[in-house]
Amino acid sequence: MIRMTLGIVLLIFMLPMAFADEKLALSIDRVFAGINRDAEPGCVAGVIHNGQYIHKNAYGLANMEHGVPLTSESVFRIGSVSKQFTAMSIAILSERGALDLDADVHEYLPDLMDYGQPVTIRQMVHHISGMGDYDHAAFLKADGSEFRFGNEDYSTIDEFYNMVTKADLNHEPGIQYEYSNLAYFLLAHVIESVSGKTLSEFAEEELFRPLEMGNTLFNDNVDQVIPKRAYGYRKTDVGSWEVFMTNLDYVGDGGVFTTLDDFIKWDQNFYTNQLGKGKRSLIDVVETPHPATIEYTDEGPRNVNYAFGLRINETHGQYMIGHGGSWVSYTAFYNRFPALSMSVVTFCNSLEQSAYDLGSQVAELAVQALTTN
Numbered sequence: 254m255i256r257m258t259l260g261i262v263l264l265i266f267m268l269p270m271a272f273a274d275e276k277l278a279l280s281i282d283r284v285f286a287g288i289n290r291d292a293e294p295g296c297v298a299g300v301i302h303n304g305q306y307i308h309k310n311a312y313g314l315a316n317m318e319h320g321v322p323l324t325s326e327s328v329f330r331i332g333s334v335s336k337q338f339t340a341m342s343i344a345i346l347s348e349r350g351a352l353d354l355d356a357d358v359h360e361y362l363p364d365l366m367d368y369g370q371p372v373t374i375r376q377m378v379h380h381i382s383g384m385g386d387y388d389h390a391a392f393l394k395a396d397g398s399e400f401r402f403g404n405e406d407y408s409t410i411d412e413f414y415n416m417v418t419k420a421d422l423n424h425e426p427g428i429q430y431e432y433s434n435l436a437y438f439l440l441a442h443v444i445e446s447v448s449g450k451t452l453s454e455f456a457e458e459e460l461f462r463p464l465e466m467g468n469t470l471f472n473d474n475v476d477q478v479i480p481k482r483a484y485g486y487r488k489t490d491v492g493s494w495e496v497f498m499t500n501l502d503y504v505g506d507g508g509v510f511t512t513l514d515d516f517i518k519w520d521q522n523f524y525t526n527q528l529g530k531g532k533r534s535l536i537d538v539v540e541t542p543h544p545a546t547i548e549y550t551d552e553g554p555r556n557v558n559y560a561f562g563l564r565i566n567e568t569h570g571q572y573m574i575g576h577g578g579s580w581v582s583y584t585a586f587y588n589r590f591p592a593l594s595m596s597v598v599t600f601c602n603s604l605e606q607s608a609y610d611l612g613s614q615v616a617e618l619a620v621q622a623l624t625t626n
Contacts, residue, residue: 277622278308284614285312290322293494294486294582294603296611297323299513300619301596304521308619309513315483315602317494325513327483328468329600330499331585332578335509336437337539337562338471338519340378342444342455344539344561345529352447354378361446362439365418372426374443377436379543379559383422384433391420403581404500410473413503414442430546430557434506437562441505452504463527464518469511471504479510485582487604497582497604507580513598520589520596523574539563540574568613569620577609586612593623 281298288295295313299306311323346352352361357371368383376382392400400406400416408416417435424431441452448455453471461469472479475498487497511519522528522536529535539561546559558565566573568588575588586608589596597619599612 274307277618278310280618280622281308281615282310282312284611284618285310288312288606290314291320293317293605294483294601295323296599296601296606296608297325297327297329297513298599298611298615299325299517299597300615301517301520301598302619302623303594304517304524306513306517313603313606315481317484317486323483323602324481326468326481327600328479328481328510328512329483329585329602330472330485330507330580330583331509331511331600332507332580332583333434334576334578334585334587335471335504335507335562337576338456338460338509339437339440339444339452339505340561340563341460341528341539342452343374343378343440344535345459346444346447348529348532348535348538352443358382358439358443361443362418365439366421368422368426370426372422374440375543376426377433377440378561379546380430380432380436380557381427381543381545382433382436383424383426383428383431384436384439385420385423386432386434389420389423389435391416402501404498407500410502413438413501427545430548430559437506438503439505444505460528464522466511466515466518469509469515469519471508472510473502473504473508475500475502481512482510483600483602485602487582499581507578513600516587516598520587520598523589523591524594540565569617570624571620577612579609584608588612588616590616590620593620595619595623 290313297311300308309325313323315321315323315327347354354375355373372382387402394400444452444455453473456471485498486494489495526536542558542560542565546557547554548557563574563576571590573588573590578585582604584601584607586599597612597616599608601608
């Protein structure tokens with residue numbers, strides 16, 4: 254009798270949360286209501302709470318040619334959300350004593366041009382190295398025209414690395430924040446120099462396999478077959494759809510392919526670390542911004558609070574750790590709210606949808622749902 258009474262009490266206690274989850278799911282579905290699920294590419298979205306997805310849904314097609322719908326198993330390219338995986342690899346090598354965060358990058362990559370002063374690994378991780386981005390003047394083709402990134406021009410990883418070795422600094426290192434994809438591309442080569450393994454190999458052994466992320470990888474070979482891949486699309490000027498995928502193999506600044514079902518395992522590792530030596534101190538390192546990540550704008554200086562491939566902000570009235578990503582047709586959004594044990598993950602495979610905008614709306618709904626119950 255007592256056991257039955259306790260069961261009834263637990264059921265009554267759980268009912269409000271169940272109704273809240275259902276209400277949240279309906280609200281999130283409305284955010285993606287503009288996507289024609291049966292006729293166009295779209296997005297997947299998930300809300301993680303206390304280690305589980307309380308909402309997980311897909312909206313649109315993974316492959317338009319064959320009418321394959323998106324699911325939580327669809328594999329998306331996640332752009333610069335990849336940077337946290339590169340940075341975690343650097344942090345693991347540092348924890349192991351194999352790499353010195355405050356060493357000059359030339360110690361690991363001696364063929365880089367002489368910058369006239371040291372540039373450290375730590376500065377590169379936090380985007381305060383003074384290095385530039387893809388618009389650097391060093392990226393010219395043989396005919397002197399500008400190299401077009403994405404799917405128009407082509408260079409191998411080695412050819413691109415040779416171009417990057419000749420790219421000088423935009424400003425003195427260590428004095429201000431300037432987002433640099435070049436720095437993270439070079440970090441992939443630092444990892445290879447130190448470990449003897451490509452970033453793809455290192456991440457598989459040290460990140461993805463320990464976390465059982467079986468459908469996640471750094472794609473440094475764009476010709477590789479990726480089961481359940483969500484293809485990328487964009488609309489033409491006349492309104493028809495066309496495939497829009499990269500032909501470049503570069504990784505470090507981006508290049509991770511993953512799924513909603515895998516990403517929750519990465520998300521949960523920030524709470525209970527299984528990587529490196531399995532210590533909380535590794536997570537503390539990657540979640541700690543550098544004090545010099547100051548960006549100077551027309552409105553004045555602001556602290557970007559950039560850690561290891563992660564931005565630290567206050568969003569929707571809550572402390573938030575996250576990052577966005579964009580490359581060719583793909584956009585990705587990841588916001589984690591530690592005080593609520595909640596995260597929002599959104600991946601899209603079309604330029605017609607923005608994972609940033611849609612994910613922000615989902616995050617607002619999720620924060621509101623969890624703070625008003």
